[in-house]
Amino acid sequence: MKRLMLGNEAVARGAYESGVKVSTAYPGTPSTEITEFIAKYEEIYAQWSPNEKVALEVAIGSSISGARSICAMKHVGLNVAADPLFTVSYTGVNGGLVIIVADDPGMHSSQNEQDSRYYARSAHIPMLEPSDSQEAKDFVKEAFNISEKYDTPVLIRLTTRLSHSQSLVKTSQPDEVALKEYNKDATKYVMMPGMAIKRHVVVENRMNQITEDASKFVLNDASYDDLEVGFITSGIPYQYVKEVFPNASVLKLGMVNPLPKSLIQDFCSKVKKVYIIEELEPIFEEQIKSWGIEVIGKDLLTVQGEYSANLLKEKIKNEDLNLAAAETLPGRPPVLCAGCPHRSIYYRLNKLGKHATGDIGCYTLGAIEPLKGLDTCIDMGASIPMLHGIEKARGREYTKDWVAIIGDSTFVHSGITGLIDIVYNKGCSTVMILDNSTTGMTGHQDNPATGVTLKGEKTKQLDLPLLCKSVGINRVRVVDPFKYKDLENAITEETSIEEPSVIIAKAPCQLLDKHSVPKQNYIDVEKCKDCGMCLKLGCPAIKKSHGIMVIDDTLCVGCNLCIGVCKFQAIKKAGVQ
Amino acid sequence: MNTKNILIVGVGGQGTLLTSRILGNLAVDLGYDVKLSEVHGMSQRGGSVVTHVRYGTKVYSPLVEVGEADIILSFEKMEALRWKHFLSAEGKMLVNTQESDPMPVITGSASYPTDIMEKLYADCKEVIEIDGVSIAKELGNIRVVNTILLGLLAQSMDIPKDQWIEAIKLTVPEKTIDINIQAFEKGYYHGINLNREV
Structure with missing residues (x-):
């Protein structure tokens, strides 16, 4: 029987049918659902790793020990995993190793639109590219065969349009794949110069052989x-x-x-x-x-x-399609949700006149109107070392007007090394970790700081305050972002001192709470002076309708942030006069 | 059969994805080749979203092209206008008249257009408008707006009504089946005088 599957689900099915034992990833749009679907197969061990480099290294270990292994990431994740990628090309595999990379032409959810095929070329690794969900499944199986036949990792390139399109897939029963025997072999698995020089020859011969055989592959x-x-x-x-x-x-x-x-x-x-x-x-x-x-x-x-x-x-056809033009309309950019704990942070930073180096996550949305709370966004973890760079270039007095903003999952991914850099090199930056207890933008995945695994099991929860203290930060404080006076005090105090500090703003993502029926706030039109302060929050639930300020009761979740912003006590909780 | 092209548009979080998946699976049950193209990730956070649904004897591209949509179902009024150029000359525009202000309108840097329906009626061969939010409030559950819109879509499609209802039963939580079927009927019979209450 055929059924509709997302490209990403089909990849997961392909992994299952290929007898994969271990699956690893760090979430990243458009690749995230691959590993979420794989996790549903009881037969496969699946995990989120702190970042893509770790994910690939876990998969490499599993492969060398003899198990079929798969690792998935988005295009920029492959930059993080590039170090092991280039050398696993030299070692080759034992159990098949397939690395899925999802590119994002059009940048639906990314900071650049790099083409991962360059990685395949420069790392001398075969790469397959499916064109629909059926092929996504079939190519994973073919990739494992190629991996084991030619002793090479195999990359599969997806794009957003493939990952997030559904088309029909015919499934089959999983293959019985036994673990391969592991034999200690330093000439293959210990890449020191003496061994690697010889392996480079193997890599070249392998790619020449595949090039020759490729003309006969049914894939082409x-x-x-x-x-x-x-x-x-x-x-x-x-x-x-x-x-x-x-x-x-x-x-x-x-x-x-x-x-x-x-x-x-x-x-x-x-x-x-x-x-x-x-x-x-x-x-x-x-x-x-x-x-x-x-x-x-x-x-x-x-x-x-x-x-x-x-x-x-x-x-190509030179057809004049005479297409109707799109209407010029107000844009509809994505926004921080009503009730989002990040909104409060940017509102307060604006009020205090602070700049912020930013990072990758939902909170990047704080960069746009009306909050405009971020100065930079480059890559995962960049906020912290970038602020340190600003301080070293312009001095501590200058950075008293700056903070670094990073989410909990991104901090674990690659923020911690930046923090160690600040301590080691005697910096004084203030880092704000916006801990919303999830990996938000990619659709709520767990991470080490949530204390739950991909399989939904409880695990040792990473203690972020303790982690920060242990690397040498003396001043670590946890605040509730909805308690705006505490938040303001924390920012003012920590940015004024001569030592590094971390403020953890802890409040769960509003979307995690799917059960409560919140009481919506309302605006008392008698008291409202139409000053527009509440609009500066950039809350999608507050708007002006027919000349008066109103709260949209289909969007408001009653976070009460706006109540604290209104100077005229015009915003009230539902049921309160 | 020629490929049928349907665009479902709206604001991230409104439930366009679920509606398109219900339609896609019905088309599979009828034996068609089907492709759906979805939006995940960043745009879902209150941004403008679009799902493409194509079905027919053989479907290659997962994308409905500009000027080729047979039907556009818009969950929000301005989004109908934003995607209007995707409609074919013979196409049908189904619009939920709910207005959702995007951030540039909220901050006052832009205004919500006041001539949307005029433009739609002027440029589309057929327009059906529905106030899904009011109907949902009458039914006592604001969350069934998308099921009402599903009903409206079903009215314009050649898929038997029973199959839509079966699909709803399989999709929604069990305790909300009744109200969702009522909502579907409201949309399905919208604008049709049956001389009876539905």
Whole structure:
């Protein structure tokens, strides 16, 4: 029977059918659901790791010990895991090792749109790219076969559109896969120069062999029809090609690294005009052109964002689609939810005139109107060392107007090393950990600080205050962000002193509480002076309607933050006169 | 069969995803090839969201293109206008008239347009509007707005009513089945004079 599955769910099914024993990840849109779906299979041990580097290293250990292992992350997560990635290419595997990386063309939920195929090329690792959910499942199984046959880790590239699209999948029974025997072998698993030099030769031979075999892989499929115009493509863009050019010849690359050179040469010799359709970077195009083959690619098509069927119609068919233009309307950017504990932080920082280095998570939304509470956002963990850099460049007096903002999960991911750096190098920065007891933006995953595992079991809870103290921070204080006087005092005091400090603003994500029926606040129109102070909170539940300030009772959760902001006591709890 | 293109749009958190999944699974039951494209992650936090549903004999792209939607179901009034250009010349616009102010409107840097319905009626061949929030309040449960909208969508689709009701039973919590079926009927018979109460 076939059923609809998200691309990410299909990957999870593929892992199950491949007999995977160990699955690891750090959550990151658009890859998160892969590991959430895997965790539902009792047969597979699945875990969140503190970050992607740790996740990959756990999977490498499991693979070397003889078990099929899978590790998933988003594109920027692979930057974090790049260190083990480049060297596991040298060691190869024992049990199959498959690394899933989900790129985000169009940046639906990311800070850049890097193309992970470059990693496959530079680390000399085979990479597959499916074009629908069925292939997502099938390619995982094929990846494990390739991994074990050629003694190599295998990357699978997804994109947001594949991860978060549903299409039909036919499932099958899981394969019985026994653990492989482990044999101690320093020449393979201890990568010191003497051994690694020899392994580099193995890597080169392996990739040459795969390149030769790739032209025969069923993953790479050449179908010939109209020989005037043809396409070389992979992944989701293949679907756009088929949509627009049903009769064209198409070479669909299921393996995007290494490229099947002889198959491509053969295709291009038979088809007169060949277009390369690849989202993001011209990776196929540059390689194919370097072989002296004339193809058309990025001269016509952008390196930015997602492609579409209409884009191909316009750029390749030169069709004038005469499309209606989009209306010019007020934008609707994502916002901090009504009742979000982060809102209070930014409101108070604004009031105190503080700048903030920021980080990656829901709280990044505090950067936009009207809170505008962040100065920077670069990567996971960057807020803390960046503030230290500002202090070292401009002095402590200057940074008395600054704090670093980071979430609980991001702090564990890669904030702690920045904090150690501050202590070690005699910095005085104030770090605010916004502890909302979850990994929020990716949809509420547990992490070491929540004390619950991916499988929902209780575990030792990471004690954030104790952790900060143990690295040498003497001044650690925990505040409730909804108690605004405590919060203000904490920020004022900690930023004025000559030693490093940590303020942990602790209040759970409002969305975690799904059961309570909150009492909504209301605005007493008699008392309201229309000063607009409450609008500065950027709460989606407070708005002006027909000239008067109102609270939307379908959105308000009764966090009461607005009550403390109103100078005229015009905002009241439901039922209170 | 030619591929059917449906766009379900709204504001993150309104339940557009669930509605599209119910529709997608019904199309599977009818034996069609189906693709759904969803929005997860950051945009879900109160941002503008869209789900694409395509079904037919063979579906390649998971995306409905500009000018190709047979139906747009909008959970919010301004979002209908934002996605209007996706509608085909023959397409049908279904609009929940609920207004949700985006942050630029809340902060006063932009105004909520006042001519949305005029523009929709001027540019779309067929528009059906519904005040889902008022109907839900009448039913005594504000959370059933999306089931009312599901009913409205069902009215415009050639999928038997019984199958929609079965899908609702499988999707909603057991103790809310009755009120959700009532809500579905309100949407399904919206604008249709049956000379009886539904």
